[in-house]
Amino acid sequence: MEELEVKNIVAEAEGNQILNGCSLKVKSGDCLALLGPNGHGKSTLLNVLMGDPRYVVKSGSILLDKTDITKLTPDLRSQKGLFMAFQNPPDVPGVVTMDFFRASINAHQKQPISLLNFYKSTTTAYKEVGLDSDMASRHLNEGYSGGEKKRNEILQMLLLKPSIALLDEIDSGLDVDALTQIAGIINELKKQGTTFIIVSHYDRLYDLINPNRTAVIVNGKIALEGDSSLAKRISKEGYSFLEREYGIDIKKNEKKPVSIGACAAKQVAIK
Numbered sequence: 001m002e003e004l005e006v007k008n009i010v011a012e013a014e015g016n017q018i019l020n021g022c023s024l025k026v027k028s029g030d031c032l033a034l035l036g037p038n039g040h041g042k043s044t045l046l047n048v049l050m051g052d053p054r055y056v057v058k059s060g061s062i063l064l065d066k067t068d069i070t071k072l073t074p075d076l077r078s079q080k081g082l083f084m085a086f087q088n089p090p091d092v093p094g095v096v097t098m099d100f101f102r103a104s105i106n107a108h109q110k111q112p113i114s115l116l117n118f119y120k121s122t123t124t125a126y127k128e129v130g131l132d133s134d135m136a137s138r139h140l141n142e143g144y145s146g147g148e149k150k151r152n153e154i155l156q157m158l159l160l161k162p163s164i165a166l167l168d169e170i171d172s173g174l175d176v177d178a179l180t181q182i183a184g185i186i187n188e189l190k191k192q193g194t195t196f197i198i199v200s201h202y203d204r205l206y207d208l209i210n211p212n213r214t215a216v217i218v219n220g221k222i223a224l225e226g227d228s229s230l231a232k233r234i235s236k237e238g239y240s241f242l243e244r245e246y247g248i249d250i251k252k253n254e255k256k257p258v259s260i261g262a263c264a265a266k267q268v269a270i271k
């Protein structure tokens with residue numbers, strides 16, 4: 001990957017507009033810290049980049065190396081090198097973790113991976129993220145602790161070796177040692193050329209991985225960009241200086257109130 005460009009994306013979910021003309025460009029080798037107050041659209045932007053069907057892109061485009069991927073399904077985006085680690089990885093009862101990993105790897109290559117190579121790479125990856133490889137026989141994320149789920153997301157990144165990784169609050173729920181371990185993995189992949197967009201609310205992870213850029217999303221738009229000092233300042237001072245110094249209104253846009261006129265319960269009540 002050379003460049004990922006988000007151009008003026010307007011996107012909504014369940015009729016609510018969340019991204020309001022969001023634009024951002026990342027180049028190969030970038031490690032971008034993506035910040036913003038709760039509920040202002042960070043996860044939505046990453047989900048839209050990955051092609052999550054819950055979000056409808058009304059206008060704008062996503063270009064990967066100048067190719068428009070806005071309408072591609074998530075599997076095709078993944079094959080093009082995109083990867084996302086979820087803020088809240090979903091439980092997938094009935095799907096055995098090991099089968100899921102194998103199917104994911106096979107979807108990224110022409111020949112299916114041999115059992116021996118699969119065993120070798122998963123064993124190494126489990127060790128690297130500090131999880132017991134017995135977990136491979138359990139259903140995906142079901143009954144995993146919060147930290148185990150996050151480590152399991154990083155494990156998938158290790159197996160798929162994406163060219164661009166979108167990590168959504170990967171540090172939340174990790175204990176201190178796990179955070180250092182995961183930061184080590186991110187730094188190693190950075191050296192190998194993986195590009196990162198990393199959402200976090202805390203500077204602890206950013207201190208360990210030194211992002212070269214920061215972007216701040218407010219009300220569904222990138223409101224400010226800067227270098228790593230911007231992420232540090234936000235983590236120390238919060239977001240109020242954006243308002244004072246840059247005139248950025250950080251109050252969340254009000255959503256349309258749900259009208260009781262549209263509520264089925266009202267019809268029942270009238271009867």
Ligand SMILES: Nc1ncnc2c1ncn2[C@@H]1O[C@H](COP(=O)(O)OP(=O)(O)OP(=O)(O)O)[C@@H](O)[C@H]1O
Pocket residue numbers: 013014016018036037038039040041042043044045054087
């Ligand atoms: N699938 C959805 N359906 C309805 N509303 C949604 C959906 N996804 C997100 N939203 C709403 O869009 C807004 C932005 O949510 P998003 O998860 O992107 O915020 P965020 O910046 O990641 O916040 P946080 O820091 O709390 O993770 C929120 O008000 C959220 O409730």
Ligand SMILES: [Mg+2]
Pocket residue numbers: 042043044087168
């Ligand atoms: Mg989020």
